[in-house]
Amino acid sequence: MLDKTYNAAEVEQKLYARWEESGVFACNPKADGKTPYTIMMPPPNVTGTLHMGHALTFTLQDALIRFHRMQGRDVLWQPGTDHAGIATQMVVERNLEKEGKTRHDLGREKFIEKVWEWKAQSGGAIINQLRRLGASADWPRERFTMDDGLSAAVRKIFVDLHRKGLIYRDKRLVNWDPKLHTAISDLEVDQRETVGKMWYFRYPVEGQEGVTVTVGTTRPETMLGDTGVAVHPDDERYADLIGKHVVLPIVGRRIPIVADEYADPEKGSGAVKITPAHDFNDFEVGRRNGLEMINVLDRDARINENAPEGYIGLDRFEAREKIVAEFEAQGLLEKVEENPMTVPYGDRSGVVIEPWLTDQWFVDAKTLAQEPIKAVEEGRTRFVPKQWEKTFFEWMRNIQPWCVSRQIWWGHQVPAWFGPDGEIFVEETEAEAQGAADKHYGKTVELTRDTDVLDTWFSSALWPFSTLGWPEETEELKRYYPTDVLVTGFDIIFFWVARMMMFGHYGMDEVPFKDVYIHALVRDEHGQKMSKSKGNVIDPLTLIDEYGADALRFTLVAMAAQGRDIKMSEQRVAGYRNFCTKIWNAARFCEMNECRPDPAFQPAGVTSTLNRWIVGKAAETAATVAKAVEEYKFNEAAQAAYGFTWNTFCDWFLEFAKPVFHGEDEAAKAETRATAAWVLDQILVMLHPFMPYLTEELWGQIGGTARESMLAQHHWTDAGDVADAAAAEEMDWVVELISSVRSVRSEMNVPPGARLGLQLKDASPETVARMERHAALIKTLARLDSLEAVFEAPAKGAAQTVVGEATVILPLAGVIDVDQEKARLEKELKKVEGEISKLSGKLGNEKFLAKAPADVVAEQRERLADAEGTRDKLRDAYDRLAAL
């Protein structure tokens, strides 16, 4: 006997262990005849803990995975974590800080050891949190981006790309993080809107007493590195100054005035100062005009020795104040304005990023982007929803070189060695580099390895094939690549999706995934982004503790409509917890009434209308759910399953079944029991991808020892053609009749316990037959004690309503309030008359008759006839009442 209530916490723990032990989550590379279905789990940061965004993405992935596993596919859900270079290094450094140490005290090698120690202890907590969510990944295949195999893949592709000239070392401006002392990619820069200041400085023109050029700047300290002033070539105000020089105040440097279209005559004074070493735009201007590049900042963004005495060593913001003060003192500060602007911040460090001239490794993203762009254009990779293709194209077609080197310690060290003269040897191993160097120099020389490591996304970009053993030609690689779908949020389309596509094409010569399903962001119930600083974070684990993993999962699935963010509310989770309870209780009811699954049950073979109806509906719902999941319309799948389970199965079928179970007809009883059990099984099957725990538990308990397998690996079987339109029509009529009687009773304030007689006036023989066939359940559910077909006027004092061609009469002698009943009938009449006028208006329109499709016209005619019939019967009923 099932417990009175479902205990999620207990069941979840028990079942997860059983799933894992029995190996149902494992893929089977040797399974001949089974089509593979593969999803690469986007590896969460090893430093991460489960948040709501993870809960959503992994629930959807698990739903897809479980669904396809139940469809008989050989499923691989490849799990793992990434090493999160900067984030992890920061975590470990913070721990060291508590001991009063820095990573430099330890040295690189010892520090890396510490990181591995940290990873062994507390890293990867998220993996266990994923288990609590019910994620059915192939855990024994878990990978980490710093694993040996994956690291070998990184070295291999780096060397390969370098040989083809697609990775190169270059001195360029990069986004420099002065706190973390590393370059970061464009994507790791957070552009924040602020209101800053625009300072207008006067630069004296050389040899022209009293003549100055005014330039605006938002970063005064960069003037120390100015090497030119630009004006627009067509700007008449400055035409005679082009080619002349200004003398840079404070510094005293003589710098040219050049003509360049970058200067916007409409903005400020029309003249701009050019600092090629500290601004991306100025860098280009400088290059076009042959301007000098003077770096005035050190790695901490302090002023370096290229600046005048008195500024050296100052922090950039101190220098700014000092420079402004100096200009003011010299009378060269024209004005200061408020200036709305965006300022770049490092997304990890939170400090202002400086464009800084350094030697870095770059990937030629432009070249690598070509194949992925083609793949999406040709539909070999498909974005769902489709509009994300635009975002993808937009970025890929304007892609900049990708700076992949980072000046940190934790990560894949760049496989490049420098000779004594700076010659670079890029090889997979030190020995190979030494060999190449020896050959190059004709003697043995000492090499030093590049200390930089690679951007974490570099290794993540290899994930779809490095996890399968690449560059080895493993059977997994052959079988599971390309993968079926990548599921992720739009925020990493650039970071990761695009880069996987670049490297996938490069390494495997094929798309890494056929579909990219982009899901929404999870926000709080007011639509605010969840963030620690706002304090509006909802912890998925807390919700799991309180409502169970299934309730959380179902909430996320039900709300995952394409193209809309999810506003997470606890109330909604509570609602779906109630749904879990509902299913549990329905199962209890079935159990109490001896509805046991019969392995020999043939859904197509049931005979009673009731059973034919529910079997048809169940099969229809299962098909709807399957189709919706295949189209990534998770909310539709959830809604279909929810509606069928609660509204059709529980509210109607089980209620219909009660009179059968309490009746005398043993054959009907047996068939209905078997049907109920079968339909309940169907419900468990179709809900399993969304609610794995509850469904698995019930599957086991209901089946007893007879079930040989767990639901997680049960095949989603086809019920065959069991649709029965006649049965559906008949049961719909029964439902309508009962609903009408209930409605009248409620509106006429008939006490719920009172048993009434029902007269059905002017019903067709078929309808009378239906009523008789379902008399027992109509009586029970509508709380009636008799049913009778009549053709004369009803007994005095009766409530009436219309169902189909017949009038339903409920004698309420002495109980009925005639005025109230009149009012009720008037309301019904008004409603139907409104419909009649709408329909007859339409059908009276010649253009409608001429142009609308015939079936639409016919349908409107039929509806009009029905409405008119109902109206006439309601009028008759009203007249009879009025005649009293």
Place this chain on the structure above:
RNA sequence: GGGCGUGUAGCUCAGCGGGAGAGCACUACGUUGACAUCGUAGGGGUCGCUGGUUCAAUCCCAGCCACGCCCA
């Protein structure tokens, strides 16, 4: 400035060329032996605004208003 998206019941959202829907909330009634984490019934909407296309527009098109996100 460019791009994308969103405005439908009090709230959260489905739907999307021919009958306005769900869940929650709300109101009334209800301990009928599965379930009060429940049942039954009910109220509630100029489908953002303005035009256009169409026999027909919440749905398609254009413009506008409001909000959100991404990129510059």
